[in-house]
Amino acid sequence: MLPYARQSVDEEDIAAVVRVLNSDFLTTGPEVPAFEAAFAEYVGAPHAVACSSGTAGLHLACLALGLKPGDQVIVPTISFVATANCARYCGADVIFCDVDPDSGLATAETVREAMDRADRSKLKAVFVVHLTGAAVDLARISSVTQEAGVALIEDACHSLGTRYDIEPGRQGLVGDCALSDFTVFSFHPVKTITTGEGGMITTRDPEAAERLSRARNHGLIRTPEDWVETSMAFDPVDGEPNPWFYEQQDIGYNYRLTDIQAALGRSQLRKLPKLADRRRQLAEQYRRRSVSFGTNARLVSSAHNPDAVLHLMVALIDFETVGLTRREVMLRLKNRGIGSQVHYIPIHCQPYYREMSATPDLPGASRYYARCLSLPFYPDMTVDDVDTVCSALSDVLG
Template sequence: MLAYGRQSIGQDDIDEVVRVLKSDYLTTGPEVPKFEEAFCAYTDAAHAVAASNGTATLHIISLAIGLTPGDQVIVPSISFVATANGPHYCGAEVIFSDVDPETGLMTPDTLREAMTRADPARLKAVFIVHLNGSPVDLEQIAGITKAAGLYLIEDACHALGTTYSMGNDTGKVGDCALSDFASFSFHPVKTITSGEGGMITCRDPEMVAKLALLRNHGLERDPELFTDADIGFEEGTGAHNPWAYELQMLGYNYRMTDFQAALGRSQLGKMAGRFAPQRKALVAAYRRKLKPIAHLVTPAPNTDNVDAVLHLMVGRIDFAGRGKTRREVMMQLRDLGVGTQVHYIPIHRQPYYAKLNPGLTLNGAEAYYAGCLSLPLYPDMTEADVDTVVQALAKVLGQ
């Protein structure tokens, strides 16, 4: 069975995890900062903060920018629910943006429309999603958020390795040249995995210090930053108490383990030489081989003038026009050995958020959702596997 996505774990990855399991530190050791440093080098980021998963990164970003009940944020409706949940954990009201019906991406126009439904005095941040690995028009959206004095956070969980247009130049997703933060996930089906895990990139050292506290209960262990001398230092001598720590803000246990970091760093080392080129080659093969059946299925378009490393290969299908439901198509493909998935149900339609947004209709999100189907894409696939998928699509949709 060809799954829609899966991890690619080699013996070198296993050896790195075993090495750490035999070491002195399984957590709070040296591997996490090594992974953070390597991630900065790969994304051209100034700083990186690792966490336990991608949802945790969105949560502590929301905490770091000071979101509280009564604040508002804008989030595209086509994404995983975590993009909305992260700021909503802080009590922020989520204003859902519509998306382009073909790409599923927030656009400058859909952002502006969402802003008309927000209270300018309460709107604090915009969370964008580089869906499937294709970037939004980051330059134009950043211009809008900057003019409005809003934080801009990239949910880049699909887009490790992707570049975006920036004037006559390009940037790497995660460099935060136009945004305040970028959030990444290392779930097994993502571009690289650490089992579970996440990373935040950022250019502001003060925000990085906040994020580091928030992922570790809010505890400070650096004696130079202590605020209570009775806790931190011996009375009379002023010597540092080696056991001392201070709770300086309310944080969470969102730490990444050292063996997760070792796996993540090993995986990251394969991006340039294997993972990114193989994903690009498979996507190119899909685009060639789907052309003869373009009347049945077409690939969701990439945005122009970018070098995307896709996490998901999405086909756009007129299910009603083929006389079949999406479920029927998925089940028939499964019987032919092809696994598929749907990314995503519009968040504003989920019962929890629908109760908070009664009557909200987002036509672009509905249209994208109605026709999307995620096809198999992962580094261990071959071009022959792409042939298998395309032949199965032709058989099922051509009946």
């Protein structure tokens, strides 16, 4: 069975984990800061803060922004529910924006349209999602958010290793935060690199990085210069800091990454160039073979981002014209040993959000969702596997 995605773990990764298991620290040890430093260097951001999941990273970014009840944020409706949920954790209201029907990506135009539906006095942030691994037009969207005076958060859980245009003739790497306040990554097993579960937030703001670090660890402060409860914090005789003392000045969470996970992440990060190249090779083979799909199916458009390190390989299928439902296509592929999935159900259609407030018709998202189907795509696939998938889909579609 070819699943739609799976992790790629080798003996070096296993050895890195075993090394930590044989060490003194399984958590709160040296592996996490080492992983953070290596990751920050790779993406070109001054600060990287590791956490327990991509969802935790999105929540921490919302906390660092100080989102609260009554605030509003804009979120593309084509994403996993976590992108919207993280704002709700803080009590903020979500305004959903539409996406391009052929890429699933938010655009400057769809963000502006959502802003027109928002209360500008309450709007605090815009989230963008680099869906499938292809980057949004960050330069144009950033100009919109800067003009509106709101923060920009990149949900980059799909797009580690992808480059984007900062300006004509100048590219950046997703995560460098050249045009955004925070970028959040996921290390779930099906992502480009994995820590089992885990996430990372990058930023250029040192104070924000400190807030992120505190919030992931119950809000605890261990630096004496920041303590306010001086009667308990310092020795009454010599005035030196008490070595056991810590202080909580705000609420926080247990969103830490373990040293076991960080060791796996460091090992995977060292192989990221190879993993990225392999994904590009497989994507190119899919593009070559997709001509066999006929006129009723094609791959998601990535013309503006041809060298993206894709996380998902999504086909857009006109199921109505083909005369098959999506479920029927998925079952027929499964019978041929090929897994598939749907990414994603528009979030504004979920009962929780539908009952919270009415969202107008978002035609781009509706069109994208009606046609999307994720095909097998992961580094351990072979070119022959891609040929098998494409041939099977062509046969199923007739």
